[in-house]
Amino acid sequence: xxxxxxxxxxxLLTVLIGLLGxxxxxxxxxxxxxxxxxxxGVISLxxxxxxxxxxxxxxxxxxxxxxxxxxxxxxPIPQAVILTGIVIGFSVQALLLVATTRLARLDPRxxxxxxxxxxxxxxxxx
Amino acid sequence: MIAAAIAWLLVPFLAAFITAxxxxxxxxxxxxxxxxxxxxxxxxxxxxxxxxxxxLGPLGVVLxxxxxxxxxxxxxxxxxxxxxxxxxxxxxxPTGGPSPEPPxxxxxxxxxxxxxxxxxxxxxxxxxxxYVALELVGVAVMLLLALGNDERDLWLAxxxxxxxxTVMLLFLIGAGLVYLQQGTFALGAAPLAGGVPLALLVGxxxxxGELFLAGLWLPRTNAQAPLAVSALLSGAVVSAGVAPLLRxxxxxxxxxxxxxxxxxxxAGLGVVFALAETDLRRLLAWSTLSQMGLVVLWPATGxxxxxxxxxxxxxxxxxxxxxxxxxxxAWRQRPLAAATAVPLLLASGSIAGVPPLLGFAAKGALxxxxxxxxxxxxxxxxxxxxxxYARLWGAPVLGLGxxxxxxxxxxxxxxxxxxGALLLAxxxxxxxxxxxxxxxxxxxxxxxxxxxxLKTGATVAAGVGLERWLETRRxxxxxxxxxxxxxxxxxxxLLAxxxVLGLSR
Numbered sequence: 326x327x328x329x330x331x332x333x334x335x336x337l338l339t340v341l342i343g344l345l346g347x348x349x350x351x352x353x354x355x356x357x358x359x360x361x362x363x364x365x366g367v368i369s370l371x372x373x374x375x376x377x378x379x380x381x382x383x384x385x386x387x388x389x390x391x392x393x394x395x396x397x398x399x400x401p402i403p404q405a406v407i408l409t410g411i412v413i414g415f416s417v418q419a420l421l422l423v424a425t426t427r428l429a430r431l432d433p434r435x436x437x438x439x440x441x442x443x444x445x446x447x448x449x450x451x
Numbered sequence: 452m453i454a455a456a457i458a459w460l461l462v463p464f465l466a467a468f469i470t471a472x473x474x475x476x477x478x479x480x481x482x483x484x485x486x487x488x489x490x491x492x493x494x495x496x497x498x499x500x501x502x503x504x505x506x507l508g509p510l511g512v513v514l515x516x517x518x519x520x521x522x523x524x525x526x527x528x529x530x531x532x533x534x535x536x537x538x539x540x541x542x543x544x545p546t547g548g549p550s551p552e553p554p555x556x557x558x559x560x561x562x563x564x565x566x567x568x569x570x571x572x573x574x575x576x577x578x579x580x581x582y583v584a585l586e587l588v589g590v591a592v593m594l595l596l597a598l599g600n601d602e603r604d605l606w607l608a609x610x611x612x613x614x615x616x617t618v619m620l621l622f623l624i625g626a627g628l629v630y631l632q633q634g635t636f637a638l639g640a641a642p643l644a645g646g647v648p649l650a651l652l653v654g655x656x657x658x659x660g661e662l663f664l665a666g667l668w669l670p671r672t673n674a675q676a677p678l679a680v681s682a683l684l685s686g687a688v689v690s691a692g693v694a695p696l697l698r699x700x701x702x703x704x705x706x707x708x709x710x711x712x713x714x715x716x717x718a719g720l721g722v723v724f725a726l727a728e729t730d731l732r733r734l735l736a737w738s739t740l741s742q743m744g745l746v747v748l749w750p751a752t753g754x755x756x757x758x759x760x761x762x763x764x765x766x767x768x769x770x771x772x773x774x775x776x777x778x779x780x781a782w783r784q785r786p787l788a789a790a791t792a793v794p795l796l797l798a799s800g801s802i803a804g805v806p807p808l809l810g811f812a813a814k815g816a817l818x819x820x821x822x823x824x825x826x827x828x829x830x831x832x833x834x835x836x837x838x839x840y841a842r843l844w845g846a847p848v849l850g851l852g853x854x855x856x857x858x859x860x861x862x863x864x865x866x867x868x869x870x871g872a873l874l875l876a877x878x879x880x881x882x883x884x885x886x887x888x889x890x891x892x893x894x895x896x897x898x899x900x901x902x903x904x905l906k907t908g909a910t911v912a913a914g915v916g917l918e919r920w921l922e923t924r925r926x927x928x929x930x931x932x933x934x935x936x937x938x939x940x941x942x943x944x945l946l947a948x949x950x951v952l953g954l955s956r
Contacts, residue, residue, distance in 0.1 A: 340620075340624065347613075347617060347940060348937070348940055348941060348944060353609075356613065357613065360613060360616060360617055360620070363620050364616075364620055367620050367623050367624055367627070370627050371623075371627050374627055374630060374631050377631075402510065402630070406579050406626075406636070409579070410582070413586045414616070414620075416590070417590060417616045420590065420593065420594075420612060421609060421612050421613060421616075424606075424608060424609040424612070425609065427602065427605050428602060428606060428609065430602065431602045431606075437935070437937060438935060440936075441606075441934075441935040441936055444607075444675075
């Protein structure tokens with residue numbers, strides 16, 4: 326079996342596990358962490374796509390001439406793209422966690438259904 | 452030209468940096484930046500900007516400031532300008548919660564970041580630029596929602612952030628799969644990549660455009676968020692998802708029927724829930740949902756409809772500040788100040804499709820499009836929309852005789868003229884003269900204006916009649932509430948799964 330397909334299936338399984346955690350967990354912190362699991366899966370997918378053409382890190386340097394090592398280069402484009410994705414994911418994650426710590430004052434158990442009820446405004450429909 | 456376009460894209464972010472350092476410059480800088488956005492839209496329609504500006508050819512990194520982008524840019528610029536003109540909600544706002552006034556400069560700062568991100572999302576045609584722009588829109592909206600800094604606002608912000616980031620992860624998977632198959636991130640390669648990547652991309656864009664099940668978070672968020680933020684959300688933020696979606700639909704013929712089905716369902720759902728609603732702000736949010744459904748029906752007319760809807764909805768939210776109470780049950784007993792009623796009536800008339808407002812031309816263009824079997828449904832939605840807004844038309848108006856210059860009108864004492872809402876309402880009238888709207892009017896006039904006018908008259912009469920009949924029924928009707936976080940997540944996943952099944956055939 327093609328190892329690329331196996332790894333791809335595993336990566337997509339990681340995403341699916343994250344998605345299930347996001348759906349099934351009632352605790353807000355666990356939901357946020359499950360979303361991070363999904364994010365990790367997506368990052369691995371891009372790394373995997375980059376590694377399809379080869380495994381050598383695509384960095385040219387004067388110390389090690391290109392002739393050293395005969396492996397094929399990895400595709401730099403998905404790597405560059407996912408670097409942006411990692412930074413964005415990290416900052417959104419940080420922002421969500423800060424909001425979660427503030428919300429822990431409202432409900433220390435961080436139960437999402439309870440938070441939904443507690444934060445209904447006075448003008449909300451009953 | 453490329454340098455100028457990139458500079459134009461960067462200006463909002465530069466202005467945001469300056470605002471962070473010198474908060475008092477925020478308002479003038481935002482107005483200038485909005486003016487630059489509107490100027491860009493005008494330049495595009497005048498044909499001064501090439502339709503396509505390649506930055507990095509083989510990877511598909513291209514800017515497309517084309518005819519589809521122009522209406523969206525216009526709505527972004529005008530809505531952000533109007534919101535910043537009116538400023539943040541004053542503390543103790545009677546229609547909202549007791550949100551304290553945010554520190555000076557925060558609203559313009561975030562509005563600038565939002566404007567920059569929206570503009571990028573509208574002109575970008577590669578998946579990664581769209582991804583970055585949409586993520587930035589998400590972060591800016593999250594921070595805007597949290598401006599009030601109490602726990603209720605934070606919860607709304609967190610819900611939005613969680614949902615938005617989840618759908619963007621799905622988008623990224625779609626983008627990765629497209630690259631895997633096609634070796635490029637160009638939007639044009641997405642239709643060739645097969646069903647699953649396309650479904651993931653469409654699902655994310657549909658969610659960002661607040662369509663159907665993915666838009667269910669909107670009513671509660673709009674009911675509790677500051678009105679300025681609601682105006683930005685319903686007016687401008689929806690365009691970020693819809694613009695790339697319309698581009699994608701124009702490139703992918705098989706996608707059009709799927710979006711039409713989704714759009715009609717979404718429009719119907721929004722109208723039914725809006726009719727059952729008893730709160731003004733929730734009614735407006737449900738109506739956003741329904742109008743977005745109409746926007747995606749036909750790629751060619753979507754931009755014009757989004758323009759008309761965005762301007763009108765932002766004007767409605769901004770003028771809702773002067774409304775004594777958002778409760779709709781005793782609406783006809785409570786008089787409105789003229790300063791509130793004029794923009795409110797103009798904007799709601801436009802969404803309901805009353806001539807000569809922009810909404811009439813946009814609806815006319817939509818009905819001209821080849822709707823085929825959808826036509827009766829669209830007509831029904833039109834009647835429902837009139838019925839929704841007819842609920843706002845019955846209130847007596849105070850001080851109609853006061854001159855428009857009287858900005859601090861002492862006689863009413865219930866609200867002064869809102870510059871932002873007036874700007875938007877004026878745009879609804881004046882934009883009829885601009886070059887994107889003229890073809891719509893010309894097409895209507897070619898077959899004689901009598902038939903569309905008669906049709907609109909019948910629609911309005913039917914809508915008002917429907918509203919009068921419903922008025923005798925007891926509201927609320929006990930429609931299910933699907934607005935908890937878990938409901939929203941489940942709705943997103945269902946929608947994505949349905950799209951994967953629908954598009955992978």
